[in-house]
Amino acid sequence: MAVTAPDPAPALSLAPVAPRRSRARRWTRSIAAWILALAVLTAIFAPLLAPYDPAQQSLDQLQAPSAEHLLGTDALGRDVLSRIIFALRTDLVLVAFAAGLPMLIGTLIGAVAAYRGGVLDAAVRWVADVFQALPVYVLLIALVFVLGPGAASLIVSFSLLGWIVYARLIRTEVRRVREREYVSASYLLGLSRPAVLLRHVLPNSLHQSFVYLATDLGMALQGIAVLSFFGLGVKAGTPELGAMVAEGQLFLRGHWWLAAFPGLAIVILGSSFAALGDRLNAGTEADR
Known part of the structure; x- marks a missing residue:
C-alpha cells in the first residue's frame, strides 16, 4: 500500500508586498518633487502670493490664525504666512548657492586631480x-562667526567646507570612467586631454554628485536654519x-504657531530634498 505524503503547507507569498512598497516610494518621490516645485514657484512669485508686506508691522500682535491672518501674526504684528512665503525665497536662494x-x-x-593624477591627485x-x-x-x-552674519558669509563658509565631498565623489568616478574604451578611442581620434575630459569623462562621472547634491540641499537648508536660529545667519x-x-x-x-509653522516648513522641505535624492539614486541604479 503506497503512502502518500501530505500536501505541503502553502508558502507565504510576499510578492505583492514589494510592488506595494515600490508604488509607495514612487508616490512619495513624486509628492516630494511637486512640493519642491511648488516651493520654488512660491519663492519666485512671493510678492504676488503674499497677502501682506512681510515687514509691515501692526497693532494686531500675536493674533491666532484666522481668516484675516491664516497663520496668525508675530510679536510685531507681522503676518506669519507672508513672512514664510518670503522666507522660502531667502532660504532657497541661500541653499542653491550653499550646495551648488x-x-x-x-x-x-576632483576631476582635474583624478584625470591628471600624480602630485596634484595626492x-x-x-x-x-x-x-x-x-x-x-x-x-x-x-x-x-569669523566672517560675520550675513548671506555672503554663509555661502563662503559652506563652499569652503562642502567641496571636499564632491571632490572625493568625482575623483572616484573619473578614475573609473577614464579607463573605458571610448576614452581611449577619443585619444586615437586626436582629441586633446582637456577635450576628452570635458566631452566624455566628466559628463559620464556626474551621476553620484547629482544624487548627493539633492541630499546636500536638505543638509544646507538645515545648517542655514540652525545658524540663523543662533543669530549667525542672515541679517x-x-x-x-x-x-x-x-x-x-x-x-x-x-502662541505655538510662531515657531510651529516655519519649523514645519523646514521639515517638509528637508524631507522633500531627501526623497528627491532617493529618486535620483534609484534612477542611477536603474540605468546601471
Whole structure:
C-alpha cells in the first residue's frame, strides 16, 4: 500500500508586498518633487502670493490664525504666512548657492586631480582626508562667526567646507570612467586631454554628485536654519525660516504657531530634498 505524503503547507507569498512598497516610494518621490516645485514657484512669485508686506508691522500682535491672518501674526504684528512665503525665497536662494557652489568647485578640482593624477591627485586626496577628519559643523560655525552674519558669509563658509565631498565623489568616478574604451578611442581620434575630459569623462562621472547634491540641499537648508536660529545667519529682520523659529520659541507656550509653522516648513522641505535624492539614486541604479 503506497503512502502518500501530505500536501505541503502553502508558502507565504510576499510578492505583492514589494510592488506595494515600490508604488509607495514612487508616490512619495513624486509628492516630494511637486512640493519642491511648488516651493520654488512660491519663492519666485512671493510678492504676488503674499497677502501682506512681510515687514509691515501692526497693532494686531500675536493674533491666532484666522481668516484675516491664516497663520496668525508675530510679536510685531507681522503676518506669519507672508513672512514664510518670503522666507522660502531667502532660504532657497541661500541653499542653491550653499550646495551648488561646493559642487562646482569640488567637481572641477576632483576631476582635474583624478584625470591628471600624480602630485596634484595626492595633494587633493590629502586635503580631503584632513578635512574629513575634522568636525564640519564646528568649523562651519567658527567660519561664520569669523566672517560675520550675513548671506555672503554663509555661502563662503559652506563652499569652503562642502567641496571636499564632491571632490572625493568625482575623483572616484573619473578614475573609473577614464579607463573605458571610448576614452581611449577619443585619444586615437586626436582629441586633446582637456577635450576628452570635458566631452566624455566628466559628463559620464556626474551621476553620484547629482544624487548627493539633492541630499546636500536638505543638509544646507538645515545648517542655514540652525545658524540663523543662533543669530549667525542672515541679517536681522530678514524673513528666514530658522530665524522665525528662534523668534517664535520665546512665545512657544501661548502662541505655538510662531515657531510651529516655519519649523514645519523646514521639515517638509528637508524631507522633500531627501526623497528627491532617493529618486535620483534609484534612477542611477536603474540605468546601471
